Amino acid sequence: MTTGERIAGVIGYFLSKGVKPESELKYSDxxxxxxxxxxxxxxxxxxxxxxxxxxxxxxxxxxxxxxxxxxxxxxxxxxxxxxxxxxxxxxxxxxxxxxxxxxxxxxxxxxxxxxxxxxxxxxxxxxxxxxGLPAMPVDTHVFRVSNRIGISNNARNPLQCEKVLMANIPPELCADMHHWLLLHGRYVCTARTPKCEKCDIKSYCKYHGKKNKQ
Ligand code: SF4
The missing domain is CATH 1.10.340.30 (Hypothetical protein; domain 2)
Structure with a gap:
């Protein structure tokens, strides 16, 4: 599966859920x-x-x-x-x-x-x-999840990861994708033990594919 196919699959899944992702930080302006x-x-x-x-x-x-x-x-x-x-x-x-x-x-x-x-x-x-501008904040969750799924070309640092994601994600979806990946990393694709059995995007995930081949 190519990087583009993985990204399209992940975006398609999150869009199909129909939930507008939001920051968990509280703010008013x-x-x-x-x-x-x-x-x-x-x-x-x-x-x-x-x-x-x-x-x-x-x-x-x-x-x-x-x-x-x-x-x-x-x-x-x-x-x-x-x-x-x-x-x-x-x-x-x-x-x-x-x-x-x-x-x-x-x-x-x-x-x-x-x-x-x-x-x-x-x-x-x-x-x-x-x-609401096209930007891709890469925190520890976005970095880890992107590398596991295989959509960041094995980026070695957050800046590389940001550049690959920005080049492959439609600009109008960058902010949403940031939230999707962050929340996925916080609750499903957790650092120590990713909950792959419960993960709805496993069919697009390189890490999961490799693990299942072993
Ligand atoms: S299948 Fe596992 S490693 Fe891949 S995104 Fe889902 S939780 Fe993370």
């Missing part, structure tokens, strides 16, 4: 999405969702957050991973939004990646989820 995604690095969405309501109630806009100190932010996000660095980044990001972008979250990669604490993956999530 592009700023709160950016904040949540920055907090989610090396942390679960569940834990992020526990801290963002109070944080964003206290600092609902870039202007408000830009006036906070890192210590004040830390008070709200102390229970998540890397709280000190993330507090600094949130204040720095908010200040730059106010000073350079008129208090508005930009939708292009270069501007997003110029913000403190915003790397390629975070920028991709904001572009795809917040702006």
């Amino acid at each position: 592009q700023f709160s999405l950016l904040v949540a995604v920055m907090l989610s690095a090396q942390c679960t969405d569940k834990r992020v969702n526990m801290v963002t309501p109070a944080l964003l109630k206290a600092y609902p806009t870039p202007e408000a957050m830009s006036k906070a100190s890192a210590n004040e932010i830390l008070h709200f996000i102390g229970s998540i991973s890397y709280p000190n660095a993330k507090s600094e980044h949130l204040v720095g990001m908010s200040k730059m939004l106010v000073e350079r972008f008129g208090g508005i979250v930009p939708g292009d990669r270069d501007s997003l990646e110029s913000l403190p604490g915003v790397g390629r993956k975070t920028a991709n999530v904001v572009m795809a989820v917040g702006f």
Whole structure:
């Protein structure tokens, strides 16, 4: 089976389910999405969702957050991973939004990646989820699942994986495919023991095909 056939099969399956995939992070606008995604690095969405309501109630806009100190932010996000660095980044990001972008979250990669604490993956999530642009955030789940299914040409790193996926997935489906692969990795194609017997896309999966030949 070719990479294109595997991708078409996987997309066909998820489209046939008719469910519009959504981020499990809670957010209400592009700023709160950016904040949540920055907090989610090396942390679960569940834990992020526990801290963002109070944080964003206290600092609902870039202007408000830009006036906070890192210590004040830390008070709200102390229970998540890397709280000190993330507090600094949130204040720095908010200040730059106010000073350079008129208090508005930009939708292009270069501007997003110029913000403190915003790397390629975070920028991709904001572009795809917040702006509906064709972008493919590759996190640990998307990377693992893509390699197992055999749709990333054995990519060695997330950037390679992103490029192969972007080249093979219709642009209008990139954001959905990101969510499909991520959720599939979180609940079915789990890191240690993928639940292949329960997996509905196993007929397109290279890993499953190989395993069954042994
Ligand atoms: S068949 Fe197994 S390895 Fe392949 S995608 Fe499904 S769960 Fe993952």
